[in-house]
Amino acid sequence: MFQINENYLQLGESYLFSTIARKVEQFSASHPGVDIIRLGIGDVTLPISPVVISALHRSVDEMGVKEHFRGYGPEQGYAFLREAIAEIDFQKRGIGISPAEIFVSDGSKSDTGNIGDILGEGNVVAITDPVYPVYLDTTLMRIGKTDKIRLLCCSEENGFLPELPQERVDIVYLCYPNNPTGTVMTREQLTWWVDWALENESLILFDAAYEAFIRDESIPRSIYEIEGARGCAIEFRSFSKSAGFTGLRCSYTVVPHELRVATANGVEVSLHHLWNRRQSTKFNGTPYVIQRAAEAVYSPQGQQEMQAMIDSYMQNAALIRQGLSESGFTFFGGEHSPYIWLKCPDGLDSWQFFDRLLEVCHVVGTPGAGFGSSGEGYFRLTAFNNAERTAEAIGRIAQLSSTR
Amino acid sequence: MFQINENYLQLGESYLFSTIARKVEQFSASHPGVDIIRLGIGDVTLPISPVVISALHRSVDEMGVKEHFRGYGPEQGYAFLREAIAEIDFQKRGIGISPAEIFVSDGSKSDTGNIGDILGEGNVVAITDPVYPVYLDTTLMRIGKTDKIRLLCCSEENGFLPELPQERVDIVYLCYPNNPTGTVMTREQLTWWVDWALENESLILFDAAYEAFIRDESIPRSIYEIEGARGCAIEFRSFSKSAGFTGLRCSYTVVPHELRVATANGVEVSLHHLWNRRQSTKFNGTPYVIQRAAEAVYSPQGQQEMQAMIDSYMQNAALIRQGLSESGFTFFGGEHSPYIWLKCPDGLDSWQFFDRLLEVCHVVGTPGAGFGSSGEGYFRLTAFNNAERTAEAIGRIAQLSSTR
Incomplete structure (x- = not known):
């Protein structure tokens, strides 16, 4: 059987x-x-904003006309959206992320769940507790209940910020601003994590789905604001809570070109290359009309x-x-x-x-x-x-x- | 590292x-x-048809109004679409598939790629050759290059229909009408496969993405037209080629309730339950507007x-x-x-x-x-x-x- x-x-x-x-x-x-x-x-309630609705109508009309119809798009997302993301979310804030490092997808739940596809089963994985359940469940689906999972307690005593692991950890999921505790990491605290990851050759999976809610410019909205993070972190971003896209489904994941790892045989491999292979093989892109909707979020209006x-x-x-x-x-x-x-x-x-x-x-x-x-x-x-x-x-x- | x-x-x-x-x-x-x-x-070129465009505009308008806005939908798809699929694609053709057995998703590439998530790594997997590359690549991603992969040669000699495996095979991918050979399986031929799977307690992953192109009612459009298939097959369907949705992204997968397997410890497990757990944990549903578009495909117009x-x-x-x-x-x-x-x-x-x-x-x-x-x-x-x-x-x- x-x-x-x-x-x-x-x-x-x-x-x-x-x-x-x-x-x-x-x-x-x-x-x-x-x-x-x-x-x-945990879901938004305000309707999609007018400029996004207009972009949807416009692109729907395109799909009904032979000259403008679009079939399969690039699995990584259309250039118009990847360029808008790179410019507005990163470059305008002084963060060097290029359009080619951005993978548009249908949701951070998919991406934080699927990222494990490209990671080895022997990694020791650290997950904060309490936590958004997807990190733990998808790790369990992949490697089972082993001694390789570490729960990092977040309590009133440590201000709901996990302490740096004292024993070997290969991969850590961090989500800030945090779901469910609503807490944030200061620049100094996030720097400790990046330095720890670089020193230990560990990987940070950084979920920044709530970055748009940060009201204080001194708190990092992206892990790439921290020096060295391009060499140790993948960042997940979403339009769900910022622009009300929970029902439209669009998000993106940043995998910097510097993120490289040596295999057991000493071959150097780019995680960007692996994720691109995963997405090209198991995903066929986000709907064109939804990508036009996300693009509209980046217009001044x-x-x-x-x-x-x-x-x-x-x-x-x-x-x-x-x-x-x-x-x-x-x-x-x-x-x-x-x-x-x-x-x-x-x-x-x-x-x-x-x-x-x-x-x-x-x-x-x-x-x-x-x-x-x-x-x-x-x-x-x-x-x-x-x-x-x-x-x-x-x-x-x-x-x-x-x-x- | x-x-x-x-x-x-x-x-x-x-x-x-x-x-x-x-x-x-x-x-x-x-x-x-x-x-x-x-x-x-391999992509369609005709634009999306008028009634589908109208459904898109209507649902886009709903998303812009507080009273009609929809956030997160059910991961399995909205009832309105699952019911239309069950009625038109199955029940009207005398095939007993219920809405609850249908999982709406963003593409058959995703589903045929992700289905391996719920399957064991010890299975012997048979794949036709030549073949749509996703089956082989996603199997390799999951279990590596092992002696567990069997290529079933499809040639002029066998009419591009693979012969039934003579040695143990746990899982077989079949795609008919076939990409790339364009050939079909008769009812008799598909019955051989279903009987083989039932006898051997094997699983058929049946990709029916091209069923809409069948011009002869005697050729099965669904594997569930064959007696016993509900106990041995998962079927993948797509709106991509039938309704021109390659750029809109919608498909569905049927996992019948009868599809059950005994674990190593003899516990009986439902594949429907496993796939539901996978989709609920690693997917957040197809966009509402796209599901309304797919629903419109089932209207008389x-x-x-x-x-x-x-x-x-x-x-x-x-x-x-x-x-x-x-x-x-x-x-x-x-x-x-x-x-x-x-x-x-x-x-x-x-x-x-x-x-x-x-x-x-x-x-x-x-x-x-x-x-x-x-x-x-x-x-x-x-x-x-x-x-x-x-x-x-x-x-x-x-x-x-x-x-x-």
């Missing part, structure tokens, strides 16, 4: 969001008419519209921060991130606090324990609902704290 | 299309003003427009067949496929015939040797150019044969 990849059997089933849905459904059924507000949502969208979410984050602060909660994030990570009050664990918030305030959030064992005792709120609902939810949480 | 997946180093670099491009470029440079016709193209497109390409195929026949070529395919596979005349090998066709006729095709060693001595022409240019090219090839 043919065999399956049995590593899949070692994966925990992800019950987090289905458990939340079931609990909310049960509560609604037994409390009909109750107005429930969702601050657990597109940049303004994107900023307005981010400002709107960050006003919600400020509302949440202010409300939690006035109610005496301990919390983190929400300054350069749409996520606020609060410490559950009264010694409650993550799910106990979830239940109390649902039952007393009719507000839904996400239990921190769902992101890893170090998330126990914490709770994630997001800034993706609208201002009115966010304010209402925070008002209810304030009452909770005043009555306890 | 961190390690790479060294299987990548064992891959042959794919020089086929770059070599073709270089040769054409050199010829053009030394023969300025010469009118070169391309019949090597969409079906008519698709058929007109296919008819147009098949008229080109008929032109090519007639011309080659009158010129005394031996050739295959082109009846239920946009591909015509011709035997190089005068004992020429694939590249020699390529050169002669370019130099004498100014026509570009694809050397069969580029699809595997059993393709040596053959040549692929495609029906994707327009009628006028196709007729002109065939006229030139006729002169070549009359002067030889």
